[in-house]
Amino acid sequence: xxxxxxxxxxxxxxxxxxxxxxxxxxxxxxxxxxxxxxxxxxxxxxxxxxxxxxxxxxxxxxxxxxxxxxxxxxxxxxxxxxxxxxxxxxxxxxxxxxxxxxxxxxxxxxxxxxx
Amino acid sequence: xxxxxxxxxxxxxxxxxxxxxxxxxxxxxxxxxxxxxxxxxxxxxxxxxxxxxxxxxxxxxxxxxxxxxxxxxxxxxxxxxxxxxxxxxxxxxxxxxxxxxxxxxxxxxxx
Numbered sequence: 001x002x003x004x005x006x007x008x009x010x011x012x013x014x015x016x017x018x019x020x021x022x023x024x025x026x027x028x029x030x031x032x033x034x035x036x037x038x039x040x041x042x043x044x045x046x047x048x049x050x051x052x053x054x055x056x057x058x059x060x061x062x063x064x065x066x067x068x069x070x071x072x073x074x075x076x077x078x079x080x081x082x083x084x085x086x087x088x089x090x091x092x093x094x095x096x097x098x099x100x101x102x103x104x105x106x107x108x109x110x111x112x113x114x115x
Numbered sequence: 116x117x118x119x120x121x122x123x124x125x126x127x128x129x130x131x132x133x134x135x136x137x138x139x140x141x142x143x144x145x146x147x148x149x150x151x152x153x154x155x156x157x158x159x160x161x162x163x164x165x166x167x168x169x170x171x172x173x174x175x176x177x178x179x180x181x182x183x184x185x186x187x188x189x190x191x192x193x194x195x196x197x198x199x200x201x202x203x204x205x206x207x208x209x210x211x212x213x214x215x216x217x218x219x220x221x222x223x224x225x226x
Contacts, residue, residue, distance in 0.1 A: 004157065035216070042119070043203065056213055063188035091158070104148070104214065107157040 002026065006092050012113045018080040021110045024115035025094030032075050034067060038088035042091045049075060117142045119209040128129030128194050129225050136189040136220045138204035147187050148205045149178050158203065194224045
């Protein structure tokens with residue numbers, strides 16, 4: 001079974017440019033989460049999808065960030081325009097159940113560097 | 116707002132020694148996870164703790180949960196080099212589906 005895959009693994013862009021990160025969850029997983037780790041700090045929640053619907057986007061830093069999950073399958077996270085403080089590792093996670101047995105499966109992350 | 120504090124941030128230890136990583140959280144939670152991350156890899160789920168007094172063990176790692184103290188510990192027994200990694204605790208707030216992570220503990224086991 002394929003795990004959660006993220007693309008690209010690394011991205012280096014200049015301030016003001018646009019970057020789109022992609023996450024393919026495990027097939028059949030309705031829940032998809034985006035997280036971000038900046039400068040070795042804690043991993044911070046960005047948002048949560050259930051299928052194609054945004055359930056909680058309280059962690060999105062500002063309106064330069066746009067997440068979508070078309071058809072409830074893969075998800076994209078677009079940053080436009082990118083700023084220096086957006087640098088970090090962006091993780092995606094998926095899960096099948098939200099009940100007591102929920103287990104999150106993480107991708108290996110996208111390392112974003114904004115210069 | 117739920118906050119999670121983890122300490123120490125860095126831990127360098129000799130093989131064969133024991134040590135404990137601590138995870139404190141600020142409000143009630145219905146579950147707590149421990150994850151391991153190797154450099155450049157995804158986070159791997161180690162344990163999920165659901166109730167007060169829960170204790171789980173896998174190999175040289177043992178995790179426990181005290182919901183009254185809002186504290187979880189990850190105890191390492193007789194460390195080996197293969198345990199070198201970053202360890203995160205994560206807490207899910209009651210009534211939410213948002214997981215709050217600690218800052219991580221970077222563990223280095225010296226041969």
